[in-house]
Amino acid sequence: MTMFEELLLSKGVVLMRGDIIDFKLNKSEADYLAHNLINFYLSPEIYENFIRKFNHDSNNFDYNKYCKVFEIT
Secondary structure (H helix, E strand, O other): OEEEOOOHHHHOOOEEEOOOOOOOOOHHHHHHHHHHHHHHHHOHHHHHHHHHHHHHOHHHOOHHHHHHHOOOO
């Protein structure tokens, strides 16, 4: 996935493009992942509790909490 930020300052939008290259995902699965990626990064609570912690403080990332919150088995 690629984010194009050229219009962010002038129009307030970021364009996104994603390509399915190995066909390990179908379009529905790719749409689901893209939607969740956007939601995770734009939700301050989700971002702070999971994304930032995973990326910058992985020793304290609580995988079990993540699974519980997002009902992953």
